[in-house]
Amino acid sequence: MSKTRQIEILVGAFMAAGFVALFFLAMQVSNLGTVNSGDSYKVKARFDNIGGLKVKSPVTMAGVEVGRVLDIYYDAKDFRAVAVLGIYSQFDAIPDDTFAKILTAGLLGEQYVGLDPGGSDNVLKDGGEIAVTQSALVLEEVIGQFIYGKAQEGAK
């Protein structure tokens, strides 16, 4: 085996190992392998308070991820936050009276949108809107209510 041939093989192995490492980072470490980069349709949901919800937070149904939050903005007309949900196209039979709520994974974990299916025969389409929503749980408000309730009890 000639010297240059050896060099070629070594360099080839080096390049291959580098690309394998990059591929590994892409598929095994990052979300590129799991993200459903296929088509999705957009559905709007209005919330009084989105809490810590962020763009790219998951949208789940019965605990299974069916989409991602694509965009969040504030609607100045009705003083509510609008979350645009991108639902993967294979989940195309979600009833249009579905209930959307913002939930927290774990006690202090990140927040996500949970969908509870309704009973309607009509399904949500691209550009549709989820009418019934429940805001994020803000810890201070809950504690505030609890203290207020206790105070009311004490007054009786």
Place this chain on the structure above:
Amino acid sequence: MIDWLAALGRIGLEFSARLGRANLLALAMLRGLPELLRRPRLLLEQLLSVGVLTVLIIAVSGVFVGMVLGLQGHYILSRFGAEATLGVMVAASLVRELGPVVTALLFAGRAGSALAAEIGLMKATEQLSGLEMMAVNPQHRVLTPRLIAGIISMPLLAAMFSMLGIYGGWFVGVGLLGVDDGTYWAQMQSQIDWNEDIVNGVVKSAVFGVVCTWIAIFQGYDCVPTSEGVSRATTRTVVHSSLAVLGLDFVLTALMFN
């Protein structure tokens, strides 16, 4: 007082002159690119000495850095009952910071110093002038392949470092400390973003590749052609590359990750 001012001025002028020479050299090397395309063999030889021979140190340190991250991360995270996020911690710190930066520092020590010493000795023993006598442009023939080899090798080396580090963290976290295997990978996949984390890490390491190789080649090419000059060039290569990498890392992080 006047002497002091003169000394300060000399330092400033020398610095500007060196910066200018470094830029001219970079331009000259880039002009050698078409010639390099006609002779890919030159690049191959440099990829061997710059890239392949650096793999071992990168691999060993990658595994150990990952294992230490696994241990330390588990120690801190378990205080908060968040061992499940060990994978995210290991992967994020490796892919975003430690991979590119530690690889660049090791690269400067292993390959950069070798490059500077080699080119410096070539200059001291008048091999570069010899090439010129034979009407071969030494900048194109000797320097360009080394620069390109450095730029190609660095991102690949950094990717290997990150991958092995993640496996090192996995070995300690999952194998020894009992973090769940599925959680380790699943948490990592849901939190690490391809564009945001990994592509930015690769861009970082490519920038470091340019900077480290450029500094090494310039220091070698610009050295005083004596044994003392070569040794000073080698030292400067490692010191300047490390400082440049650490400084640039801050700037790049601030720019890319906001």
